[in-house]
Amino acid sequence: MTIFYKKSLFDKFGIxxxxxxxxxxxxxxxLKANGIIPFACGGKFSWMTMRTTDFLIEHFAGPxxxxxxxxxxxxYNNPAVIQAFTKLKEWVTxxxxxxxxxxxxxxxxxxxxxQDRAAMTFQGPWIEDQNVIPAHxxxxxxxxxxxxxxxxxxxxxxxxxQIQFWAKSKPDQQKAAMLFAAFITTPEVAKKHVSExxxxxxxxxxxxxxxxxxxxxxxxxxxxxxxxxxxxxxxLPQEVVNAFFQAQDSMILGSLTxxxxxxxxxxxxxxxxASH
Amino acid sequence: MALTTGPADxxxxxxxxxxxxxxxxxxxxxxxxxxxxxxxxxxxVVVVYPMLYSTYLSLFRWDGVAPKKIFVGFQNYVTLLTHNxxxxxxxxxxxxxxxxxxxxxxxxxxxxxxxxxxxxxxSHIFRSIFYFPAVLSLAVVGLIWTWIxxxxxxxxxxxxxxxxxxxxxxxxxxxxxxxxxxxxLAATWNAVGLPxxxxxxxxQTIPPEMHEAAKVExxxxxxxxxxxxxxxxxxxxxxxxxxxxINALKAYDIIxxxxxxxxxxxxxxxxxxxxxxxYNYNEVGLGTAIAVVLFxxxxxxxxxxxxxxxxxx
Numbered sequence: 252m253t254i255f256y257k258k259s260l261f262d263k264f265g266i267x268x269x270x271x272x273x274x275x276x277x278x279x280x281x282l283k284a285n286g287i288i289p290f291a292c293g294g295k296f297s298w299m300t301m302r303t304t305d306f307l308i309e310h311f312a313g314p315x316x317x318x319x320x321x322x323x324x325x326x327y328n329n330p331a332v333i334q335a336f337t338k339l340k341e342w343v344t345x346x347x348x349x350x351x352x353x354x355x356x357x358x359x360x361x362x363x364x365x366q367d368r369a370a371m372t373f374q375g376p377w378i379e380d381q382n383v384i385p386a387h388x389x390x391x392x393x394x395x396x397x398x399x400x401x402x403x404x405x406x407x408x409x410x411x412x413q414i415q416f417w418a419k420s421k422p423d424q425q426k427a428a429m430l431f432a433a434f435i436t437t438p439e440v441a442k443k444h445v446s447e448x449x450x451x452x453x454x455x456x457x458x459x460x461x462x463x464x465x466x467x468x469x470x471x472x473x474x475x476x477x478x479x480x481x482x483x484x485x486x487l488p489q490e491v492v493n494a495f496f497q498a499q500d501s502m503i504l505g506s507l508t509x510x511x512x513x514x515x516x517x518x519x520x521x522x523x524x525a526s527h
Numbered sequence: 528m529a530l531t532t533g534p535a536d537x538x539x540x541x542x543x544x545x546x547x548x549x550x551x552x553x554x555x556x557x558x559x560x561x562x563x564x565x566x567x568x569x570x571x572v573v574v575v576y577p578m579l580y581s582t583y584l585s586l587f588r589w590d591g592v593a594p595k596k597i598f599v600g601f602q603n604y605v606t607l608l609t610h611n612x613x614x615x616x617x618x619x620x621x622x623x624x625x626x627x628x629x630x631x632x633x634x635x636x637x638x639x640x641x642x643x644x645x646x647x648x649x650s651h652i653f654r655s656i657f658y659f660p661a662v663l664s665l666a667v668v669g670l671i672w673t674w675i676x677x678x679x680x681x682x683x684x685x686x687x688x689x690x691x692x693x694x695x696x697x698x699x700x701x702x703x704x705x706x707x708x709x710x711x712l713a714a715t716w717n718a719v720g721l722p723x724x725x726x727x728x729x730x731q732t733i734p735p736e737m738h739e740a741a742k743v744e745x746x747x748x749x750x751x752x753x754x755x756x757x758x759x760x761x762x763x764x765x766x767x768x769x770x771x772x773i774n775a776l777k778a779y780d781i782i783x784x785x786x787x788x789x790x791x792x793x794x795x796x797x798x799x800x801x802x803x804x805x806y807n808y809n810e811v812g813l814g815t816a817i818a819v820v821l822f823x824x825x826x827x828x829x830x831x832x833x834x835x836x837x838x839x840x
Contacts, residue, residue, distance in 0.1 A: 295787050351678035351698030353790040354706065359673070362680060493808050500791040504703050 252302055252375040252408040252482065253398045253469070258391070260287060260370040268394065272310055272401045279347045282370050289347040291369035293357030294503075297496035298484050300353070302373040303342075304499055305408050305483055307335035310400040314480065321486040323524060327517040328510075336502055336509035343503050353503055361386070364393075373398075375409075376451055379465040390464050397472055409479035411453065487520075488527075494519030578822070585816040590809040603816040614817065617795040620707050621776065621824075624796065627711045628718065628775035633767055635715075636722025637760075641752075643723070644730040654727070661720025669784025672713035676700050676785075700786055703793040710794060714781050718774065722767045729763030730756070762835070769832030776825045797821045 254275070261268065261278070264285050269275040279289040294300040309317050312331035319325035320332065342348065349355070349363055363369035365386050372378075376395070383390050398407055416428045434440060441454040450459040451470040459466040473479075484492045498512035507515065545553060585603055587596040607614045643654050660668065675682045676699035684696045699709040733756060741751050757764075779798040782788060788795040788803060795803070797817050805814030 295789060297789070349679060351701035354698075354701035354786055355677070356673070359677060368679065489807070489809060497791060500789060504701075504791055506703070506791065 252373060253395050254306075254371055255374055255378065255393050255395050255465075256371045257364060257367070257369075258394050260367060268396060269399055271399050275399055278371075279342070279345070283346055287367075288349045288363060288369040289371055290342075290349070291360040291363040291372045292348045292352040293355040293360035294353040294500065295356045297500055298482070299357045299360075299373065300499060300503070301483050301496065302408055304335065304339055305480070306373070306398050306400060307338050308332055309398075309402060309406065309408075309480060311335040311338070313402050314404060314406055314478075317480055321481060321483075323487070323491075323520050327513045327520065329513075333509050333513050336499075336512050339499070340502055340509055353500060358382075376466045376469050379463055383465065390462075393465055395465055395469050397477055404478050405476070406478040406480045408482050409473075410481055410485050411479075412449065488523050490523050491516065491519045581815040581818050584811055585819050587812050589811045591805070591811040592809070599812065603812040604820075607813060607816055607820070611813070613792045613795055613800055614797075616792060617797045617800040617817075620794065621797050623707060624711055624714075624778060625772060625775045627715065628771050629768060631715050632718040633722050633764075633771055635719050636767070637726050639719065639723045640726035640730055641756075644727060654723075657723055658720040660717045661724075663717060665714065665717060665778070665781040666784045668713055668717045669710075669781040672709070672716070673700070673785050676709055700794075701790050703790055706786060706790065707794045710781060710785050713785065714778060717781075718771065722771065725763055725767050725770075726760065729760045733759050765835055766832070769828050769835070772828040773825060773832070776821065776828070797824075 254269075256268070256278075260282070264281055264287070266278045266281050267274065269278050282289045290303070292299055292303070308320070308331070311334040312320065312329065316325055316329065316331060320327060320329075349360060349369060352360060360369075360372070361382050364372055365388055378393070379390050382388075383393055397405060400406070414428075414432050416425055420428070435444070435448065436454050438454055438456055441448065441452050441457045445452055445457055445459055450463065450466045451473055452458075455474055458470050461467070480486075483495055487495065495516050498507060498515040501507040501515075502509055502512040584596070586598060586600060588599050588603070589596040639657050643650050643657070663671075674680070678684060678698045678701070681699075683699060687693060687696050697705065700706050737755050737759075738751055741755055746754070777798065778796055779802070782794055782796055782799045783802075786794040788799045792800075798821060801814050801817035801821065803814075804810040804817065
């Protein structure tokens with residue numbers, strides 16, 4: 252998952268594609284000054300807002316600390332995390348998200364992009380087939396960029412879809428399932444059935460069809476070494492994720508300071524560790 | 528099969544034995560149970576057993592998956608009352624919802640029923656129009672009103688813009704101070720139809736002669752309403768109030784559709800918080816403890832309602 256920008260709007264206001272975090276903030280400021288909402292977001296279920304929070308943590312904390320937070324080996328009271336939450340609050344205050352985004356369904360935020368009211372969104376490659384093409388939008392106008400966290404190694408938020416086998420199945424069935432998995436991930440088969448298996452494919456050299464520019468672009472940079480960090484809701488236990496969502500949303504609504512929000516998440520981490 | 532008593536019954540009665548007719552009644556005494564059995568079995572399996580099992584689970588700490596449940600007694604109830612801030616938010620929202628449900632849909636329903644009870648051209652069409660929202664599911668009502676409240680694209684803010692009342696524009700569902708009220712308004716739109724229909728049925732049982740006699744005596748519309756209509760609608764009013772209260776406590780789907788309990792849990796109700804705790808947060812003990820609390824609150828309204836409905840005339 253990463254930041255998508257609408258090329259036609261960026262071109263209209265002479266904004267270059269953001270390559271660094273500073274570029275991104277400058278783009279937001281310029282869009283806002285021109286009456287365009289920088290980010291279309293639907294925060295009703297909290298996970299769409301979380302993508303931006305995760306990106307800000309990746310930017311301020313860096314990959315090593317970010318991974319330690321996920322392993323619950325580092326405190327959420329760390330100044331880098333507080334900085335990330337403070338930045339999120341700053342962006343909300345500056346109006347970089349659509350009005351009332353905190354209670355909007357993610358799908359209810361997308362018309363803002365389609366109607367040229369918003370210029371960016373934090374989404375995954377599925378936006379191409381599920382939203383952009385069905386809404387008769389030109390997929391070439393929606394450009395995914397490597398969200399500029401200014402860190403090394405370069406990472407974006409993401410997760411792998413996995414094939415799961417039933418552990419209690421018979422050994423010969425498990426063996427057959429493994430053979431099947433190996434078969435469908437051979438380059439020839441994966442290439443032939445890429446549309447059925449879904450994209451981006453994990454098989455090197457397998458690209459979507461030419462009429463899928465968004466997914467193709469993402470596959471290209473994933474296959475050229477861009478790494479992934481898990482989204483918070485997949486990296487942490489459910490109890491901690493709940494506290495994260497509650498703290499993040501409460502901070503956005505102004506009932507918690509960034510420091511208090513981080514302390515609340517850390518308390519959930521400690522409670523979880525104490526009870527497991 | 529006639530079960531009349533005769534000389535044989537009289538003799539049997541004197542001797543203390545069962546008469547042939549009594550023996551026949553005795554033989555078929557189990558029959559009602561046979562007819563009731565299918566419904567009783569289904570009711571026991573899908574209602575009574577889960578209810579009792581939920582109460583049992585509320586005494587344990589359990590994530591819903593682990594093989595072992597840890598007995599904690601009434602600790603889940605103590606945790607809810609002392610450590611669960613959202614429980615109190617949900618309880619307060621339920622109280623607001625209940626109060627609004629008792630006042631608004633019932634009085635609007637009564638008002639509409641009084642208007643539509645007088646026969647005028649097209650009254651049937653108006654009855655259908657006003658009843659229409661009641662046939663929609665609350666999930667659909669939620670979807671419709673979510674778009675009405677959309678901060679940028681919704682009808683509410685665009686209308687306020689168009690009539691020059693920008694000052695009243697709000698982020699209706701994302702302002703934690705007010706978010707519950709727009710949801711209640713949407714639910715009210717759906718809830719008016721049933722009271723209206725029940726009041727209409729009640730009004731049609733009032734003999735017109737009573738109103739005519741009162742008119743002859745010089746009573747105006749308000750006096751006739753206060754001294755004739757309203758007292759004669761007493762039973763209907765009680766039924767409407769009971770159904771409305773129970774429906775208000777059951778409210779769940781519209782919250783799920785409109786706000787998902789947010790922002791930051793400010794629009795949770797006991798029913799939605801029960802679901803969140805049980806299925807999203809795997810706190811089955813806490814979730815079922817809320818179910819028990821909610822069930823007890825519902826009984827306050829359900830018991831008088833059931834007694835009223837089953838009262839022998």
